[in-house]
Amino acid sequence: MSQPIVMKGNKYGITIRFDETTPFEELKALLKEKLVQSSDFFQNARMALSFEGRKLTAREEEEVLDLIETYSKLKIICILDHSENTAKRFAAALALAKQQIAAGKVEKNSENQTRGETKEKKQFDLIKDASPPIHPGQFYRGTLRNGQILESERSIVIIGNVNPGGKVIARGNIVVLGTLKGSAYAGCDGKQDAFIAALNMIPTQLRIHEFTLSPGDKLSEMPLEGPRIAVIRDNRIQMDCI
Template sequence: MTKEVIVKRNKYGIKLILDNHIPFPELLQLITDKFKETGNFFKDAQMALSFEGRVLTPDEQLRIIETITENTSIRIACIVDDDSALEERMRTQLEAAEYAGMPQAVAAEETSTDFYKGNLRSGQVLESYSNITLIGDVNPGAKIISHGSIVILGSLKGNACAGAAGAGNCFIFALEMKPIQLQIGDLIAKSPDKEKNPRALRKKENAAGSYAPQLATAKDGNICIEPVIKGCFNNL
């Protein structure tokens, strides 16, 4: 049995322990062979994916995701760091998504999704032409832009734009929702703390506190932020 690629399953997903010395094309072939052998064990599970033993570029991570999804029926929800605090945040998001009936499009069979991890600092812009999942925080002065919907497994304290090509049926999800400015389709709204006007964000407070997952959607000419509750994704 090869030791260059070791697959371990934990409570919330899959951990890949990868050899740090062999060339990436050879490693990718070993991953392909490994999941062809073991893929049926996971069936149609939606899972988080983490890596250990090797530093991978974003492109290499995406190629590994493509290899797994092409050779199994596993749906990769996101990539997480091998970090207990981040794993806890991922657990919270997965449970909230399951409770709310979150559509599988976030993990994407019929809709492509870009995955990134890391915090966006002031002045940084992250843009995607599909749906986007960010594992990290969007800090004040940073901006995340997507032609589809946005899922942030962290804090949104900067700017976020979903449906950048004009689609008003997209959404923005964050584990902590404290944006400076949101845009969905052609609607733009700023935080009431920053600018008081009729287009200010209409926000429903969550009794669970400001750190509970929240969802921003376009409704009746306004952008509304609501707590994630059962069934809230059904009408998106």
């Protein structure tokens, strides 16, 4: 019989494999033991966590997280969907989370206005909410001004303008009901079918997934001003009239 719990580390985080047949309570006890043993090893690392094997309910996931928090110094920044836990996804998610933490603050954010430690906590709450691949939206009302960054764990609708120097980052889609003159980054952790739409599209820079579009290269050839939607097609960002 294989071990009931296997913890594997990769470059960016850890994967915990739970045996499917062992009862959950037993697994918890074993996990606790393992964590206590290895607490020195893990130090204060910030990591992404993913699960393999046994399918955990949201409640069970929470219990596991509680255990990790209590019995090790590990800081779990986010939980990843077990179905696609490639190193690449780890890297993207972790880079994003670290960047957000380093930035220290979300200057303006309608729902997840979070700072410092609370941010970490909130972040995995939000990611867990989104773990079924639905991307519910968020709204932000007002002008996003120069130097202001709006980040969203989901899709975001901005009712107002994004001025030059303003920046929107979302894991899902971005819709600007106004003029987008600043930068927008949709699908920031790898959602390839993310889009950016604006009633008036005059952006400084657009990013979707791993593609970037800046005026000066291809933007100038595209139809601008007026309602536009930007999507990835043929391995580049393309803009269509709405």
